[in-house]
Amino acid sequence: MLNITLWGTRGSIPVSGPQFRRYGGATTCIEIELGGQGSSTPSRVIIDGGSGLAALGRATEQNWEDTILFQTHFHWDHIQGFPLFGPLFNPTTNLRLYSTSREGRTLFEVLSDQMKRPLFPVELADIAATLHFEDIDDSGQRSFGGLAVEWAEMCHPSGSTAYRISNGESTIVFSGDVEVRSGGRSELIQLARGADVLIMDAQYFEHEYPDRMGFGHSTYNDAMEVALEAGVDRLFLTHHDPTHSDDALDEAVAELRKKVDGPLQIASARDGLQIAVGEPEGTSEVEIAAQAT
Ligand SMILES: [Zn+2]
Ligand SMILES: [Zn+2]
Incomplete structure (x- = not known):
């Protein structure tokens, strides 16, 4: 079984306020x-x-002795939690970090720069944890014991990686940031084929997309179509636009569900949501959570 917890589901910049309380910021x-x-x-x-x-x-x-981190890309909203990640300051932490280089820069270089004074008081070289960085190709596959990981490059400014992670019984795919109407659609469908869970960038509602074409993100409709073509069981829409309130997300996902005539389950991702993949049908936290939203 794979136990997934979504700790951050907002795109672009963190938000707070009463209008974001249920989905989080x-x-x-x-x-x-x-x-x-x-x-x-x-x-x-x-x-x-x-x-x-x-x-x-x-x-x-x-x-935290045996943790792996896969990085999709280096945009600010995907790296800004590192400096305040408490286990960095714990000497027993052993973290292996995998990422493709972007614009000729490695993840190690980007994270080091982010913590250089005067941006942050503690530099990466001075933390207590042991970190191992490894550059990976744009696409590939690798096994980590019983875990199979496959990844592919997506269409996004400076690029972004989508990951497929499977323990042999259950499979989860995360799209990374992706604008499927500008490219990479078939690659994502192929990567997500038959997955139990697809968590996909769906920053925009359909009516917003014309003004945001080329920004590197997909819409609710795009995500639904990818999920249907890939034959996934459950779709979670994520990377919510910072202007989208809880009520707006509720409305959009309700509209989207009306368009699906089949078994695909759809929910908007929210901070703190736990998804148990591989539990017997009808008892998973996913379904309970999806009904609650
Ligand atoms: Zn992003
Ligand atoms: Zn991005």
């Missing part, structure tokens, strides 16, 4: 817990270090 961070998969399998996988990463660090004080 932290930027991209996904945690996948993998307990009991065997000694060579990491105990936890993280995707992206948006501001949600700081909340993840505060929520769990132990078990």
